[in-house]
Amino acid sequence: MRLKSVWISEYKNLRDFTLTFDGDSFLDIFVGKNGTGKSNFFEALVEIFNFVFASTKRRSEISFDFDLFYEIDGDDVRVCCEGGQLQVNGANRSKIADALTPDNVIIYYSGHSDKITSTVDQYSRAYARRNRKWTGEEAREFISIGAEYKEMLLSILLMQPDDCAARRYICQKLGIEVTSETVTLRLSPPRFKHSDVEVGDVASFLWGAKGQSLVFVERLLNCVRGEFTRDSIYDRGQDRYTIRINLELFREEFAEASSSDLFRQFDNLKTLGMFEGLSIPIGLGDGRPILVGDFSDGQFQSIYIFAITEFFKDRNCITLLDEPDSFLHPEWQFSFLKQVEDIAATEAAQTNHVLLSSHSASTIVEANEPQIRLFEIADGNVSAVQRDKAAVVQSLSAGLITFSEREARLNIYHNLKNTNGPVLMVEGVTDEIIFETAWRKLYGAEVNRPFEILSAFSCTTLGRLMRSNEFYHDNQGRTIFALYDWDEAYNEWNMNHSQVVQNDVSRCLVKKRNGVDGYNLMLPVSEEHSCYGQVVNAATGEHYKSKSSFPMELLFRDAPGVGAHFEIDPTRPGDCQRFKGDKATFAKEIVPGLPPVAFEPARPVFDFILHTIGQ
Incomplete structure (x- = not known):
């Protein structure tokens, strides 16, 4: 079972909306900001399949036109309804043959959708009316998994043989074992x-x-x-x-x-x-008994997910997982997709097409698919476009996806595991791009950079990591540098239990944390820079600390041809300059075109790092 395409005439903000499913992966991932239409698309699919299931029994109605194309048991099926007329494979029909419909549509919705709830409730009432003899001969087609399934799902999973992948993962992740x-x-x-x-x-x-x-x-x-x-x-x-x-x-x-x-x-x-x-009686690894109610929402979210993929992997079905990882602990999100694929990615699993929406960057980072579907709004219209996974993750700073602090910390830990040696951590993704470019411009693309550059996704996350004893313990033997802009980030730079080892704004203010190889650096600002006064008081020679205003982009304010990207900041005195425009575009398209001399303001950062690591 696999969707091939769907067209929706108009449903909420989806207007003349078409989505095509290419390839043969059993899992398709959707991302996008709130309000772009991901959940509306899932709601529309629920409405469409409710119409399809109802049409196997009687003539039915739906509030919008659609064209649905899917493959089932090797046969292509096209169901279309326009102007109230149902067509199946190009022929007008009043009903649809059962053999042409999925066995199930499974819905997991982590948020709250009145429309999905009402549609599924409507279906359930109709199902109940058809089964008043309560023989249970007819299996439900729509199955909405929610909190009322908690105990059933966990128990059935634990009743599976010990070699069941879903059972193994749940026992491992929850740290439980069957005690009876x-x-x-x-x-x-x-x-x-x-x-x-x-x-x-x-x-x-x-x-x-x-x-x-x-x-x-x-x-x-x-x-x-x-x-x-x-x-x-x-x-x-x-x-x-x-x-x-x-x-x-x-x-x-x-x-x-x-x-x-x-x-x-x-x-x-x-x-x-x-x-x-x-x-089924269960206990923790130390033998202490535990009840179903003792598990958190996030822990049970994993049970829902693994149960769905296990129980329906050999059925002709469509599975809609709307932000299933939203309450998962970040440590689980990195391995979430791999675990789902281990459970469901068998030959039989090709009958189950899973559509998953996510806001979790941790999940997306670990996706095997090189392309991710991104819901976007342009000129009032919603579209779902293919984007490289790397581009989607890198666009975090533009707000396409929001990293929670825990996700950001986990992403850093994950990247550090895959590298070794010294590392420079910067506040954002665009800062990472800029400093990678600066190294190539100043030292040449052929010169090996003896340290990694990683984004921490926010100055707050960066500061907390640099103050964390656990962080240094997990990265013993590595020298860690953190670079901050001149603004509120100064407060993160100014950490306790540290000593100032370089007190020169033009060469980088530097603090070293006591007892570890951790260094906090403030962005260098030379006296010759036109925006030096936004950091240092000319009358006193003292810097403004967190009241300063000098973000990364201002390093290039004096470079030729970039004036259009800056403007006077009306909220500050003295004709202070501020950046305007899109940070990602500036970092990826404008900065690489600047001459090497434009990157000299960044050189003191590299000078300090190279000197410290003995290069």
């Missing part, structure tokens, strides 16, 4: 009309259930170890069945059943209103 061979299933009366349970009356067992639901529960009874009767597992006072399933017997009984089959069986019980709970 008994799984407890609790069943309550169904929401539909049913019989009362009478002692000794076989026909009233399970409130008179029939069909698939009864067959499944009877198979579960085969997994109970020891003597019991159907009456002994029923509590008349609470009107509840409690079935204690032995894990070894369960795995034998359902050895031929896939994890997706098991999930659908339990989900049918839930849909009928009979499922009250499924619990």
Whole structure:
């Protein structure tokens, strides 16, 4: 199962919107700022597939026109609805054949969408009406995974064989292990009309259930170890069945059943209103017991994700994961995509097309795909364009994606693991680009740079890292330099437990942290620079500390041909200059075209680093 293209006439801010899916990867990733239309696109897909599923049973309606093209079991299917007329593979139809539709559309929505909720609720009510006999013969097509699935998902995962990838990852990430061979299933009366349970009356067992639901529960009874009767597992006072399933017997009984089959069986019980709970005793690595409610939202978010990819990897389905990594601990985000791919990227998994939206730069950094779809708004219209992954991540400073501080710190740790030797850390991505260019201009592209240059994505993150004993402990043997602009970043430069080792604005103010090879540098500003007065008081010779105004771009204010990128700052006295325009464009397109002499203001930074590391 794979989407090939979708066209939407008009849905919220999506107007005449077309998205084509190229390649054969089971996972497509979308990024973009809030309000660009990622979630609206997911909502529109839910509306479209709700229409498609409903159209297998009756003539249906939808509030916008669409053209949906997908492949299922090797056959191309085109479903189009324009002006109220349904077409299937080019022919007018009133209904759609079941064989031409996905088995499931699975929805995971980390935020809150009233539209998705109402659409899925509408589908669920219609499903319930069709199943008033509550035999459970019809499996649900729409499945929305939320908090009410917590206990079920975790328990079913832990009931899988030990070599199940999803089970292994969950146990590892949560630091848990199963502490009992008994799984407890609790069943309550169904929401539909049913019989009362009478002692000794076989026909009233399970409130008179029939069909698939009864067959499944009877198979579960085969997994109970020891003597019991159907009456002994029923509590008349609470009107509840409690079935204690032995894990070894369960795995034998359902050895031929896939994890997706098991999930659908339990989900049918839930849909009928009979499922009250499924619990398996678990403990931490030290043996202490832990309850489901003890896990954080972020920890359970990983359970949702891994359960979805495991339980539906062999079904013809579309899986919509809207920001599934939003609550994941940053340490998990780097390995998130690899784990999902390990679970789902099998031959059978090609039947499951996963669409994932994300704001997590940590996740995107680790994506295998060289191209990422970026939702953009131009002239009031939304489009989804292909962008190089590197370009998307590098555009962070332009606000395309927002790094949280924890994500930024983790990204730095990740990059440091893949490098060695001294490192210069700068505040932002554009600063990194500028100083890489400055080295090439001043020393030549053929000269090896004996240190790395990395972005910390903010001066706050940079300052906290340079004050962190743990950071130095994790990078023993490396000399760390941090470079700050002349503005509020001065407060980050001015760290405690350090000594000033160079007190010259034109050569870099430098502080060394006590006991470690960590150096904080302020951007050098020479007395000849036209903006020197924005840093140093000419009357006193003292600098303005955090009241200064000299960001990285001002290094080039005196270079020829760049005047259009600067303007007088009306918020400050004395005709102070400030940068105007796009930082990324300036760093990537303007700075590389400047002559080597324009980079001389940056040389003191390199001089200090080279002297310190003995080069």
